[in-house]
Amino acid sequence: MARVVVDVMLKPEILDPQGQAVQRALPRLGFDGIADVRQGKRFELEVEGPVDAAALARIDELAETFLANTVIEDFTVRIETDEKSEEPK
Template identity: 70%
Template sequence: MARVVVDVMLKPDILDPQGKAVHGALPRLGFDGISEVRQGKRFELEVDGELTEERLAQIRSLAETVLSNPVIEDYAVHVQTA
């Protein structure tokens, strides 16, 4: 049993309205000194059995084709060691 985390963020040159909205609300809420907020997605996958290289390659392909839209998003795959 292993846990793999896939982080999906909009590419840096793609406008992020959610992050902008959060950023715009901060001064009103008394938080300053933050120059940018970007919001993305985090997926935690529980993988059965051993995490082989092959299995990890399959998860990378999953991240690229299902969990993210590679036209506008970047993804990162991390293995989480408990």
């Protein structure tokens, strides 16, 4: 089964107090040098059948009408390929 990932982020001009709270906590934890944090959502969709243009168009519609609220959020849709193995830790 193919996996399609939809990332949803608040638009750049929208204030993100959750991201700010995370950013402000970083120095206390000893992580310096992080100028800004913005928090978003990641959806992993396990798609039955081929992820062709038609399937991607459907997922785009799903993301635009439901997963994201395009008044305040932007989204991206991408297919996650099997070849990309885990980064070595």
